[in-house]
Every structure is written in C-alpha cells, then in structure tokens.
Amino acid sequence: HHHRVGLVAGASFVLGACSGPQSALDPAGREAAEVATLFWVMLAGAAVIWLQVIGAALFGSRWQKQPISERGGLRIILWAGAIFPTLVLAVLLAYGLRLMPVLRTGEPALTVHVSGEQYWWRITYRRPDGAMIESANELRLPVGLPVEVTLESVDVIHSFWIPALAGKLDMIPGRTNRLVLNPERLGTYxxxxxxFCGRSHALMAFPVVVMEPADFSAWLSQQAARAARTADDGAFLANGCGGCHAVRGTEATGTIGPDLTHLADRLSLGAGMFENTPENRRRFVAETERLKPGVRMPSFGSLPEGDLDAIVAYLGSLR
Ligand code: CUA
Known part of the structure; x- marks a missing residue:
C-alpha cells in the first residue's frame, strides 16, 4: 500500500512539473513549442534505443540457450551496437538541425533590451518611433507578434530563460546575444x-505577461509617462535613494539600481521574489541584505520609523 502511495505521489510530482507558468512542456510560444516537440521526439527515440538494448541483453542472457557463433556475435554487435543506434540518432540529428533556422526567423515588431545585473533585470523597450522606455524585473509582450530580445550583462554571466516561451540564452559581459520570441497564448509566465551568478542567483526571476496588442500598446504608453505620484518624496531623496534609482520626472536620476518610475504597478518585488504589497515593500527596503544576499542595495532598516513609512508610502504611489 505504501508503495502505491509513493508511486502516485512520485508520478504527480513528475507530471505536475509538466504544466504551469514555468514549464518548457506547457509551451505558450512558437519556440517553446518546437523545443517541447523536440523533447518528446528525442524521448521516443531514446526509448526505442533503450528497449532494443534491453531486448538484446535479455536475449543474450536468458533466451539464447546454446552459445552464439563468433559470426553471430559479431552480427549482433554490428546491428545492435552500430547500425541501429546510428539510424535512430541520424533521424534525431536531422530533426534537430531542421529546427535551428526555425528558431531564428521573424522580423521583429518590437525590440526589448534586457541587461542582467546581480541580481535583477534592467528591461528597456524600444518603441517603433525610437523612444526608449526603461523598466525592471517584469517583461510584457504582445501576443502573436515576433519580439526581438537583445541580451547583455554588466557584471557576470547570467542566462535569460522563459521556459514557456523559448529556450535559454546566455547573457555575457561585453557581448550582445539576440533571441526572438513569438508568444502565442495570453497569460502570465x-x-x-x-x-549560476552568485549568492542570490536563485532569487533572480521575473514575471512575463503576454497581452493583447492593444492592451500592450496602452500599457507601454502608460510606462512612457512620468510617475503619477501622490505621496511626498522628501524622505526618499533625503536618504539617498535617488542616487541609485530613477523616478522619471523627479530629482531621482540614479542608474545603478532598478528604475522605480511605475514600481507600484509591477506584479512582483525584488525580481520575482515577493508579491508587490505594501508589507513586502517595507520588508524589502528594511531587510534587503538579509532577504537578497549579495545585492548592491544596503538594508535601510535602521532609518527612523517615520522615514521608512514615508519611503514605503512614496513607493506605493509610483503608478
Ligand atoms: Cu543571474 Cu543567475
């Protein structure tokens, strides 16, 4: 009985990983669909080879009663050990090579520049009119349109991976890599x-929102605007936050950390770490170094309570 429970638990764990917002086997984009198909074809090919090897082993050890002649042995080795695997692997290789150009085509409707920085993502949209709109830690894309993503790093090697949309691609300092995404299904991934890029590698994620093109255009126009802030930025500026962070339209023009212009509209906080709630904004500002080891931002937990309250209220007003 215990075995069966274990088996069911194990199977649901394995199969559970096949769907959801971060699964390469639940594709929401053309590239990921090709990768998922390739995975199943390779799995089938590997299963065929495996069954054949096990069959040969069983034949040799159990069913073959009298010794095989030297010639017969050589023939088995030739067919089972060379010809058959070569055929299967050649078919898989041809299929894989056919995919390579498929993964590189598409005239982009939009270009997004993504820079990997320990441990967050600087994301800059380039509109068709040439305007650059900087954001961070959240990627929004229009459904049904090819998007070119250019990838760079300012410190160490990172790797950009949205399993539901495409394969992963490294972000290498001093070099620009190019990835084309074709999202085909609305949703949040x-x-x-x-x-591995350092102590907080596992804390470097981002939500990806695939939207209707009209919604995306409206969202991008809203991102291009200055922050509609309703709270006072005195404590934010007095404590030096503007030295690292930019809030467009204010005296905060820092470029070291994430742009905070429309922070309150983002889905997550700390690069995919927390839901973006007032409580989490306060925690993150107060305990940055403990929550995200190795990040360049210091903790501001020792500020007077009034200042911390004012900063958290200000961040919550950045829409
Ligand atoms: Cu950046 Cu791992």
Whole structure:
C-alpha cells in the first residue's frame, strides 16, 4: 500500500512539473513549442534505443540457450551496437538541425533590451518611433507578434530563460546575444536566470505577461509617462535613494539600481521574489541584505520609523 502511495505521489510530482507558468512542456510560444516537440521526439527515440538494448541483453542472457557463433556475435554487435543506434540518432540529428533556422526567423515588431545585473533585470523597450522606455524585473509582450530580445550583462554571466516561451540564452559581459520570441497564448509566465551568478542567483526571476496588442500598446504608453505620484518624496531623496534609482520626472536620476518610475504597478518585488504589497515593500527596503544576499542595495532598516513609512508610502504611489 505504501508503495502505491509513493508511486502516485512520485508520478504527480513528475507530471505536475509538466504544466504551469514555468514549464518548457506547457509551451505558450512558437519556440517553446518546437523545443517541447523536440523533447518528446528525442524521448521516443531514446526509448526505442533503450528497449532494443534491453531486448538484446535479455536475449543474450536468458533466451539464447546454446552459445552464439563468433559470426553471430559479431552480427549482433554490428546491428545492435552500430547500425541501429546510428539510424535512430541520424533521424534525431536531422530533426534537430531542421529546427535551428526555425528558431531564428521573424522580423521583429518590437525590440526589448534586457541587461542582467546581480541580481535583477534592467528591461528597456524600444518603441517603433525610437523612444526608449526603461523598466525592471517584469517583461510584457504582445501576443502573436515576433519580439526581438537583445541580451547583455554588466557584471557576470547570467542566462535569460522563459521556459514557456523559448529556450535559454546566455547573457555575457561585453557581448550582445539576440533571441526572438513569438508568444502565442495570453497569460502570465515566469522567467528565471539559468546560469549560476552568485549568492542570490536563485532569487533572480521575473514575471512575463503576454497581452493583447492593444492592451500592450496602452500599457507601454502608460510606462512612457512620468510617475503619477501622490505621496511626498522628501524622505526618499533625503536618504539617498535617488542616487541609485530613477523616478522619471523627479530629482531621482540614479542608474545603478532598478528604475522605480511605475514600481507600484509591477506584479512582483525584488525580481520575482515577493508579491508587490505594501508589507513586502517595507520588508524589502528594511531587510534587503538579509532577504537578497549579495545585492548592491544596503538594508535601510535602521532609518527612523517615520522615514521608512514615508519611503514605503512614496513607493506605493509610483503608478
Ligand atoms: Cu543571474 Cu543567475
């Protein structure tokens, strides 16, 4: 009985990983669909080879009663060990090579520049009119249109991976890599850093929102605007936050950390770490170094309570 419970638990764990916002086997984009198909074809090919090898082993050890002649042995080795695997692998290789150009085509309708920085994502949209709109830690894309993503790093090697949309691609300092995404299904997915980049590597993620093109255009226009702030930025500026962070339209023009212009509209906080709520904004500002080890921002937990309250209220007003 215990075995059966274990088996069911194990199977649901394995199969559970096949769907959801961060699964390469639940594709929401053309590239990811090709990758998922390739995975199942390779799995089938590997299963065929495996069954054949096990069959040969069983034949040799159990069913073959009298010794095989030297010639017969050589023939088995030739067919089972060379010809058959070569055929299967050649078919898989041809299929894989056919995919390579498929993963590189598409005239982009939009270009997004993504820079990997320990441990967050600087995301800059380039509109067709040439305007650049900087944001961070959240990627929004129009459904049904090819998007070119250019990838760079300012410190160490990171890797940009949205399993539901495409394969991963490294972000290498001093070099620009190019990825084309073709999102085909509306929804919210999850992107991650797929290259170990330091202590908070596992805390470097981002939500990906695939929207109707009209909604996306409206959202991008709203992002291009200055922050509609209703709270006072005195404590934010007095404590030096504007030295690292920019809030467009204010005296805060720092470029070291994430742009905070429309922070309150983002889905997550700390690069995919927390839901973006007032409580979490306060925690993150007060305990940055403990929550995200190795990040460049210091903790501001020792500020007078009034200042912390004012900063959290100000961040919540950035829409
Ligand atoms: Cu960035 Cu791992």
């Amino acid at each position: 999850r992107g991650v850093c797929a290259e």
